[in-house]
Amino acid sequence: MSYKSDIEIAREAQKRPIQEIGEKLGIKSEHLLPYGHDKAKVSQEFINSVQSNTNGKLILVTAINPTPAGEGKTTTTVGLGDGLNRIGKKAAICIREASLGPCFGMKGGAAGGGYAQVVPMEDMNLHFTGDFHAITSAHNLLSAMIDNHIYWGNEFKIDERRVTWRRVLDMNDRVLRDVVTSLGGVANGFPRQTGFDITVASEVMAILCLATNLEDLQERLGNIIVAYRRDRTPVYCRDVKADGAMTVLLKDAMQPNLVQTLENNPAFVHGGPFANIAHGCNSVIATSTALKLADYVVTEAGFGADLGAEKFMNIKCRKAGISPDCVVLVATVRAMKMNGGVTKADLAAENVDAVKEGCANLGRHIGNLKSFDVPVVVAINHFVTDTSAEVQAVKDYVATQGSEAILCRHWELGSAGVEELARRVAEIADSDVSQFSPLYSDDLPLFEKIDAIAKRIYRADEVIADKKIRDQLHQWEEAGFGRLPICMAKTQYSFSTDPNLRGAPTGHSVPVREVRLSAGAGFIVVICGEIMTMPGLPRAPSAEAIMLNDMGNIEGLF
């Protein structure tokens, strides 16, 4: 049996005009700003007009720790959204936008897969509606205004060695990681060492995704700390008067993008912050708006549940005043086998024992999610080589953890393959059993917040941080930043900080290498291990093979 590729399926999509998709959510065409015939932004006026609507139910899709076998978190998010619509519910999907740069390195990330995809796939992997370009412009305007301030006399006495605000490009370009600017003489400014990150790592991206409206956006942008003086006092974005113009640049980007699934159901695709140095969720404004328009909103968090769901709960839900009514934890038989020690080459062979062994990873995520007092359902994302015995082994294990696992075949069958999950999720969400509470309170000291995540989510024995880091945290508490949540930046491949420790490791410690204050986004970034904020291109980048074919179709992007 042969299967069509994702791109083949996407190109055969019977898309409906975006106005029809908007109508399903009660958005009139005058409130949709079209970008072509299959993409649109929802107007700010419309968003304002629905604020008194009752919220629908929120369903979070998260996953076990990622393995090379793949889990299909976005695929399941899309499939579940279609499944809910199939069983007669009014459901919408909220996912992140893709970053352009990495598409030229490895093959581009599609939005879902198989028969559970969001379209137009090609646009979404290229410029889409220009949101990331707007973020790049806003970020780099601030950079230019900081250096311009120094150039024209440095009234704020910025210490040129302590400018923390870098520049960004949506491009994998390793040579820009560490640069010296302002060479060439007096007219070009004061030489200093700085660098570029990829756009998704910009604090502006995190801010856009957490802001509730344009006023809140400007306030947060103004709060960005861009540099320090010799006396270590901070200089803010609003000191160099960049917050207004940045808001103007981001005005359209703040409006959520509406597209559709292969089954013509509404999908909001908006924002895409890094899931390590930022919180990794689509925008608050998209999720909040979807909740006002649909009875069920299916959204996802970045990476595995230890990183992504933790941040969704402790950062996004806390800031947005929302909470999940049901959590879907995605697992695959193949990933269980890899967690159980099987190599990628041996995945096709049945191995029930390895599945059982690997379930420890799944079990710990279930336990962690339950600690937020939210109901959890496991979605087994079916792969063609999975055997009945292997699937049953996962189901049996999940039952022992006080949860339930449901086999889903949305990749192969679309919504028809995910009806059972959709019914169960709707039932749970409607039952209002969720009693969501975040892991820690705002007023817990910063180090204790880190400690809570490390011990209760990662199940580490201890957090290791030298005096300099602890002092820094104390200083921030004294400066009024003590109530901020923590944004952990660690490997996504393990509960620990060692990417090779699969399963459910114990006895490990969490070494904190660095802490950073994202005062605009409103969190403290805690860096454990090497975090790359500007990727490079591989030896044979996929860009070499990307081109238009004779039909005018894009080849090589997927």
Added chain:
Amino acid sequence: MSYKSDIEIAREAQKRPIQEIGEKLGIKSEHLLPYGHDKAKVSQEFINSVQSNTNGKLILVTAINPTPAGEGKTTTTVGLGDGLNRIGKKAAICIREASLGPCFGMKGGAAGGGYAQVVPMEDMNLHFTGDFHAITSAHNLLSAMIDNHIYWGNEFKIDERRVTWRRVLDMNDRVLRDVVTSLGGVANGFPRQTGFDITVASEVMAILCLATNLEDLQERLGNIIVAYRRDRTPVYCRDVKADGAMTVLLKDAMQPNLVQTLENNPAFVHGGPFANIAHGCNSVIATSTALKLADYVVTEAGFGADLGAEKFMNIKCRKAGISPDCVVLVATVRAMKMNGGVTKADLAAENVDAVKEGCANLGRHIGNLKSFDVPVVVAINHFVTDTSAEVQAVKDYVATQGSEAILCRHWELGSAGVEELARRVAEIADSDVSQFSPLYSDDLPLFEKIDAIAKRIYRADEVIADKKIRDQLHQWEEAGFGRLPICMAKTQYSFSTDPNLRGAPTGHSVPVREVRLSAGAGFIVVICGEIMTMPGLPRAPSAEAIMLNDMGNIEGLF
């Protein structure tokens, strides 16, 4: 009497849905890719389908050398387009897109002024339809792929000191003019000195504006010379296999943008190359498409006629196989006075003698334009302080030059103020008197082409170029680039290379500082004087005052 500001007038515009504007040119709504309700791209399929249509008449609007008094070239282009429609002609306008970066330095450039404007003005000064962002991405992808090629072994033996391809941002950011990249160790590549230009200075911009279709675009992108080896042989964009992916990134940007004038007439706004190191005209694809759809197409060239019209004739018309049926030369009484020695502070007082004195600049432009065997009409763009005697002085002078001058009041009155010019222009264009021929033939040696422009357009006595530059030109001729046209980069304020020499200077020489080969765009850039390709921000950049007001309107951008 008080006048409304441009932005006040623009905000009061009674815009029609862009589909209605498209219908005026026979573009059905399915062939318009909307960007919001008032902007759209014209589909490639539609453009292909009209190729057998007969061309309409082409009218070029150019101007005297710019002075601080302002000439109103774009305003006249827009006004004349509206005027032609008013007298019952089917006319379209083709102008350039605005660059984002400079809007944050000085106040943004509107598209026209008074009652002769193109809207939506704010979008056009911000992200518009994302074309410039696409060019930035395509340019920087090539940059990343060059450095990546060197990083992974440098198979093409690129001399790292001779990488000519820089990076671009659409931002005024002086500190990026001259940088060292790849610091920080082995993983970040080989340190080398390079820099950033503003996006409009990118050769990709010039290429996009000269390409006739996507195949031609890819061919030209592949031809870009990105570096040299130690033996001085060139390395091309296609060597590092970037041309295909760049074309994919530019696929939408190649489609012309349709907007409307205040009087709801169609305007194509597409492309915006620098007018010094590039040719300074809107895209060939927009002009060519407009000619297939409208009976009259009004377009403009950059700067004054010595630079802009010369390049329009010798580069754009030559490459696109088009030619103007009538040329409109815009002048103002105020600019005549400044050319006659009056300072800006004294412009309001009547001074007929100064007007007469300054007319020499106008006269030389008339003569130059006639040397292309095209008919020339002078448009006197009326300003409220102009007196009848001053206007008459210009008219009388122009009559002595074998041309005619018509007073236009489109700024104040819209199309009603420009009927006379519209009638006369249509009459001339319909008469088919134009016998356009470029200034020089393809097979003239490169130095003789420079000499022809300097002596016959600038009226210089000689071109000064040292042996190194002459040798370089010979080398390019031997390498097969001898048939390319010349793109002069000199000050726009004077016929000479000295910006302070107003009027019609004689006895000057043209010193060539540097020559550059734009092998993708297909011209030789000849640099005479200092050319800034990355502007800086002023002491108090306009960005500091740009913000959204309580009404959600943008303040400070205009």
